[in-house]
Each structure stands twice: as structure tokens, then as C-alpha cells.
Amino acid sequence: MALAKAKSDATEARLAGLSLPEGGASWAREARQDALNRLTGMGLPQRRDEYWRFTSPAEFLAPETPRAEIALDAPGFDDTEVLRVVFTDGVFDAEASDDLAQENLEIERYADAVTKDIHWIKGLLGVLETAGQNRVDRPFATFNTAFAEDGIVLRATGKVSKPVHLDYRRSDDRAEAVLRHMVRVEDGAELTLLESGVGAARLNTGMEVDIADRGTFHHVRMQGRDHERRAATHVFARLGEESVFKSFTLSLNGMMTRNEVIITLKGDDAVAHVAGAALGDGRDFHHDDTVFITHDAVNCESRQVFKKVLRNGATGVFQGKILVEPDAQKTDGYQISQSLLLDEDANFLAKPELEIYADDVQCSHGSTSGAIDETALFYLKSRGIPEDKAQDLLVLAFVAEALAEIEDEGLAETLRGQLAGWLERRR
Amino acid sequence: MLKISGLKVKLEEEDKQILKGVDLEVGAGQVHAIMGPNGSGKSTLSYVLSGRDGYEVTEGSAELEGVDLLDMEPEERAAAGLFLAFQYPVEIPGVGNMTFLRTAYNAQRKARGEDEVSAAEFLKLVREKAKDLKIDAEMLKRPVNVGFSGGEKKRNEILQMAVLEPKMCILDETDSGLDVDAMKLVSDGVNALRNEGRSFLVITHYQRLLDHITPDVVHIMANGRIVKTGGPELALEVEKNGYADLMDEVQ
Numbered sequence: 001m002a003l004a005k006a007k008s009d010a011t012e013a014r015l016a017g018l019s020l021p022e023g024g025a026s027w028a029r030e031a032r033q034d035a036l037n038r039l040t041g042m043g044l045p046q047r048r049d050e051y052w053r054f055t056s057p058a059e060f061l062a063p064e065t066p067r068a069e070i071a072l073d074a075p076g077f078d079d080t081e082v083l084r085v086v087f088t089d090g091v092f093d094a095e096a097s098d099d100l101a102q103e104n105l106e107i108e109r110y111a112d113a114v115t116k117d118i119h120w121i122k123g124l125l126g127v128l129e130t131a132g133q134n135r136v137d138r139p140f141a142t143f144n145t146a147f148a149e150d151g152i153v154l155r156a157t158g159k160v161s162k163p164v165h166l167d168y169r170r171s172d173d174r175a176e177a178v179l180r181h182m183v184r185v186e187d188g189a190e191l192t193l194l195e196s197g198v199g200a201a202r203l204n205t206g207m208e209v210d211i212a213d214r215g216t217f218h219h220v221r222m223q224g225r226d227h228e229r230r231a232a233t234h235v236f237a238r239l240g241e242e243s244v245f246k247s248f249t250l251s252l253n254g255m256m257t258r259n260e261v262i263i264t265l266k267g268d269d270a271v272a273h274v275a276g277a278a279l280g281d282g283r284d285f286h287h288d289d290t291v292f293i294t295h296d297a298v299n300c301e302s303r304q305v306f307k308k309v310l311r312n313g314a315t316g317v318f319q320g321k322i323l324v325e326p327d328a329q330k331t332d333g334y335q336i337s338q339s340l341l342l343d344e345d346a347n348f349l350a351k352p353e354l355e356i357y358a359d360d361v362q363c364s365h366g367s368t369s370g371a372i373d374e375t376a377l378f379y380l381k382s383r384g385i386p387e388d389k390a391q392d393l394l395v396l397a398f399v400a401e402a403l404a405e406i407e408d409e410g411l412a413e414t415l416r417g418q419l420a421g422w423l424e425r426r427r
Numbered sequence: 428m429l430k431i432s433g434l435k436v437k438l439e440e441e442d443k444q445i446l447k448g449v450d451l452e453v454g455a456g457q458v459h460a461i462m463g464p465n466g467s468g469k470s471t472l473s474y475v476l477s478g479r480d481g482y483e484v485t486e487g488s489a490e491l492e493g494v495d496l497l498d499m500e501p502e503e504r505a506a507a508g509l510f511l512a513f514q515y516p517v518e519i520p521g522v523g524n525m526t527f528l529r530t531a532y533n534a535q536r537k538a539r540g541e542d543e544v545s546a547a548e549f550l551k552l553v554r555e556k557a558k559d560l561k562i563d564a565e566m567l568k569r570p571v572n573v574g575f576s577g578g579e580k581k582r583n584e585i586l587q588m589a590v591l592e593p594k595m596c597i598l599d600e601t602d603s604g605l606d607v608d609a610m611k612l613v614s615d616g617v618n619a620l621r622n623e624g625r626s627f628l629v630i631t632h633y634q635r636l637l638d639h640i641t642p643d644v645v646h647i648m649a650n651g652r653i654v655k656t657g658g659p660e661l662a663l664e665v666e667k668n669g670y671a672d673l674m675d676e677v678q
Contacts, residue, residue: 374480379517380527382477383587384505384535393530397521397570 007043011139013063014044021149028114031126035145038130042137051136054317054349055288059230059256060140060202065176068201068228076196076222079414082165083107085152089170090177090200092150096169104158104189110151110180121153121182128208128236132262134294135323141234141260144206148180151205155184156191156215163218168197170226175200181207185215185243192408196222203231213240213267220411222418223259224252227284234260241267241297248406250415251278251287252422258288265293265300265328275305275405279395279422280314283345288317289337295328295358304335307402309395311342321353324361331356333363340398341371342391392423428626429453429476429595434487436468436475445471447651448487453595453644456623460637461630462662463648464670469630470514472648473599477511478504491595505531506538510593512584514600519571524583527571528553528590535591556589560616578609585616596620597628602636614639634666649674 020032044061045052059066085107086096092109100107113119126145132138154164166181177200185191189212199205211217223231231254237245251257263272278287293302308316318337339348350367372394380390396419403419406412429452436446445468453459463469475482476489478501489496496504519527533543544552557564562582572580581601588596598617602610617627617640629640637645637659645661646653647670655661655673665673 376517376519378479378501379513379519380531381501382479382505382511382513383527383531383591384502384538385531386502386534386538387500389530389534390502393522393527394519397519400521 003046003048004043006046010046010061011040011044014061016063018147020146024114025117025119027122028125032146035126035142039139039142039146042139042142044139045137051319054319054351055258055286060232065174065202066230067173068226068230070170070173070198071226071228076167077165077194077411077414080163080194080410082163082194084165084167086167086169087150087177087179089172089175090150090179093169102160102162104156105160105191106155106157107164108153110153110182111149113153113182120155120184124182124184124208124210128210128238129206129234131264132236132292136292138234138260138262140204140232141206141236144178144180144204144234148178148206151180151182153182154191154193155186156189157186159190160192163192163194165194165196168195168199168203170198170200173201176202177204179205181205183207183209183217185209185211185217187212188214190216192218192220194220198226199229199231201228201230203229203233205233207235209235209237209245211237211239211243211245214242215240216244217246218407219247220406220415221247221249222415223249223254223257224418225422227253227255229254230256232258234262237263237272239263239265239267239270239272242269243267244271246273246405246407247275248402249276250418251276252418253280253285254287255284256286258290260290262292263294263302265295265297265302268298268300270297270300272301273303273405275303275402277307277399277402277419278316279309279419280316281312281426283313285310285314287315288319290319292321293323293333295322295324295331295333297328299330300328301332302334303405304337305402305405306337307399308339308348309342309398310339310346310348313345315347315349318350318352318367320365321355322363322365324356324358324363326357328358329360331358331361331363333361335365337367339369340395341369395423396420428455428457428492429628430490432488434475434489435485436471436482437485439481439483445482445651446475449651449653451646451653453626453628455626457644458621458627458629458640458642459644459646460642460662461628461646461648462632462634462665465632467648468651469648470599473511473597473630476597477501477509502534503538505591506535508594510588510591510596512581512588512596512598512601514603516572516580516584518573520573522571524569524571525550525553525567528587531587532590553590557586559619560586560589561612562586577604578606578612581605581609581613582616585613585620589616589620594624595626595628597630599630600632601629602631602633610636611639634662637662647673
């Protein structure tokens, strides 16, 4: 009971002074009100919640937005031709953005979409988020459904040639941003979504991705190098038959980051890959990848590949789950989470889980934590490579398996460059 | 070129003396072979010279062209011109062979105060060296030693040697794990790299490698010391009579 009381107190404190966005179509107001009701019902998390055992929710619970220094950030994806969509301090920035127009793509502001009486997102807003609360509460996602005012709405009707790039910028050192993105990839359509930038002193992004049969969705995200970032992100995806979902996140620095990805494979023969690499330096680095994949159809494949490089007391967390429903025969599930601890102060906490109700299933998971291979290090040094450079090479080698999950070689190269830059600057 | 005097080495972690006073001098352009039974300290000598952790030099010195090797980091020894061809070349998944070679090449140039070379220039250089050694350029695209056969690994060592152009090459049991054909290929590579400015120290258990790489001097090492030194005929004697006879004779 003490926990319930603590949760309701925390929720009350966090919501004090907040009110649901005004206006909007009636369906949007209902979805927001429903989310607020659910949020007060479940309550915001406490450290004692099993799902928050490794990551303190305190930074996300503080009623006042913390201050975060605006650090210069390397601009992301400069070498890629994109449709740029800029959000400054969590608000769509039309001036800095490209025209919201591209072939095979319907694109508009979330803030506009929720005012329309008839809109396709009506059937999706909060739906995947609600379904994603299966077995565990994700109150910050519900918070997002209730309070997000801006974001982007994308509907791909065919192959979209240029990736859409969500470029988060910041001008205010106390900016709090709550962004909601809605994505629908129609039958046979293809879309690539990129995200990068500083975002906010405290950022909460929520994304619902509905992929119809034979649809393909690629998601590549760069978080960094602003260190004083607090970010809670959720990606909810539902996959139709023979559809493909691939998501990769590179995180450099960040005092508090929790990235949750929740996927349901709903149509037969669907494929979902989620991967990430996080590099952290210092006691104030905390990065958490939490993934929940539900197999609810036949012959689907899922992969989770997460790598963390930690030094000087940095902490990395991985919570990954594969749930195989009774009818999800011929499931192929793979999960690996590994950390490279560059000194004895670094911490890696992992909780891999499998929950399987079907009998014809192939699922494997592994989690390792290790130091630099001294033999390999000596081999490199014996060829004239100085210790720090040799170590960088081995770090790049360590994260290579995760980077290999990015299909587009150009994007992979951009991320590799960011990574190499981080190593060279030593942060 | 290489001058080792009264070198005594023990394991860092335990009180075990491995080298008990080694004296050895390799002149410029010479090839010396060190033979000896298992556990005689041959490989330890190669590790100590290249700077591997885990050993403690208690006495003696090792100099490369008059410069004290033992005070240097492994990468400094490499830049000074020392090269160790490993008995078991290390597999490094995720690091491309080409990236590895270029990083090493440029790091050594930088350490010597020379300009680094561009990726394109380096590619050209490596291709030429590979062609001279009859090494398939395909090997350069793969991660370092990953999935290489025993022969490929050793040839990769020789390619590195050819690219880095060291003055003093130590070959640690390069023949181990090789069949006759692979041994011939590797030896041909070594022979192609022999010249008056480059010296070799060939460590081997068997005489057969020395059929292909003819040494100027052969040393027999046993129990942490060099117990006998002679010409190429000494290797043949070992092959014929084994180490046991030789040991008896020395004692």
C-alpha cells in the first residue's frame, strides 16, 4: 500500500499545474482524457517498481523542468538527402523546416491533425500505446498521449524516396518537450524516419507506428552529444503480414536516457529488428534500453542487438523481453545485449526475459559484460598503434554487430563517423 | 642490429624465472634461428622483446640499434623497427584488415615524425606488396584474421611485415600449424623480404622451416639459456639426434 500511496503522490505532484491541451477535435479530447484517467489510475513509477529497478525515474518525476546546458551538437545526417522537419524547444519550426510535401507521403503537424473531425489517426492515437501496457505499465507513454501537443503525422502510401528527418533543436536551457509522432505505412509502402538533435532539457517522445501488410519502416536515431539530456522515449509498433520494422539508435552521452521500444508482430511472416549502441563516460551517464516484443502471428522473426561501451563509472541498462503467444508458431527470436566495460567503475545491468506459450519456437538470448581483450590490444600495439587508438579500434569492432543492423550503408557510415568522433574527442 | 646481454626474466605474477641470462647479437642483414625444446623460454624471449605484459626483467638489457628496447611501450618498439610475427595471430572481429594495416602504418609514420598517407595512396601500396607476396587482395577486405586458415593467418603476418618494413623481425614459431605447401609460401614471403638492412630472429621447434629460410647462425636454447651456437649444420644435427643428445653433450 505504501507503494501505491507513493505513486499517487508522485503523480499528483507531477501533474499539478498541468492541464490537458485545449481545443482539438472531440475524438482527440477523448483520447487525451482517457490517457489522463489511465495515468492517474496506474500512477507514475517509483524506484521500487520492478520495471524501474535499474533506472531511477526521479529525473522524469520532478515537477519542475531541470536546467540543462545547451551544448553544441554535431548536426545529424548532413550527408543524406532528407525532408527536414525541425522542432525547436518541442514546437514545430516551419521556417527551419522544408516544405511538408513529398511524393507517396502525407505529412502534417500533429497539432493540426488533432483538430480535424475526420482523420485517420483517430483510430490509432493511444491505441498502440494502450495495447503496449500489457504486463507492465508505461506511464510516461500515457503521459505523452495525454499532454503532447505537437509532433509529426506521416502516412506513406508508396515508396517514399527521401527519408523524413526529425531534427530536434533547442534554444531554451529549461525547455520541456512532449512530442507525439503518428506513422502509418500502407500496404507495400516504404518509409525511412530519422531523428537527431538536442531536443529539450527534458524530452518525452512517443511514437505509434502502424505498418500494414508488406509495409517497410526504417528508423534511425542519433541521441547526443548534449550531456545534460533527460529523455524518455517510446516507440510502439504493430506489424502486419510480411511487413518489416527496423530501428537503430546511437546514443552518445546523456545523463538520463530511457528508450523503450514495444512491438507486436500481428501478421504472419513479419520481421522486427531493434538495435542500438550507447557510449557513455562518467558517473553521471545513465542509459536504459527497454524492449518488449510480442510474437502474435506465425513465422515471424525478431532481433534485438544492443551494445554498450561504458567507462568512468557510467551505467548501462538493458531490459529485453520476447513474449511468444500460444499461436505464434515458427517464431524466430534472437536477443543479445553486451557491454564493454573500459574500467572497473562502469556498471551494466541486464534483464533478458523470455515468455513462451507456443511449442514450435526458436528463441535465443544472451547477455555479456566484459573488458577489452588484452591479447587483441597487445597485437594492435605490437604493430605500432598507440594504446588509446588501439582501444578505439576495439570499441568500434565491439559495436560493429549492432551497426550492421542498419541497412542503408550511407546512414551506417554517418553513424560510424559520429562514433569515431566521440572516441577521438574522448567524449 | 639487436643486442641482448645477460637478460634475466621472471613471470610477473609468480616467482618463476624463465630466462636465466640470455646473450645474443644479431648483425644487420643476418638471419638467426633459435631452436629448443618446449618450455626452453624461446617464446618468452619474443614476448619480452616486443613488450608484452606479464613479464619482469630482473637483469640485463636488450637494444635495437643501440636504443634500449625494454624501456619502451610496445607501439614505440614497433615504430623503432621491431616486428613480432605471432605464433597465434589474433582474430579481431569487426576491424577490417585494411583499416588495421593503415592505422598501424600511419601510427608508425607519425611516431617517426613522417607524414601520414591517404587511404588511396595506402591502398596502392598494399596492393603492390600483396601482389609481390602472391597474397589475394580479398584477404584485405575481411576482418583481421577472422575465419582465416592457419596458412592465411601466417601470410597475413608476412604481409604486415612487408607493409610496415621493420628492421628487426622476430618470427615466433611461424611454422606451427602449417602444412608443407603453406610453409613454403610463408618462407618464400620471408625470403623476399630479406635484405642487408633487415635482420631476422626465427624461433622454431623444428628444423624443417630452416630448410626454406636458411639461417646464418643457429642457437640452441634450453632452460632459459642459449646453450650452443653454430652454423646451419647445427639445425640438422638437432633434427637427426633430437634435443636430448645435445643436452647431454652440453652438460
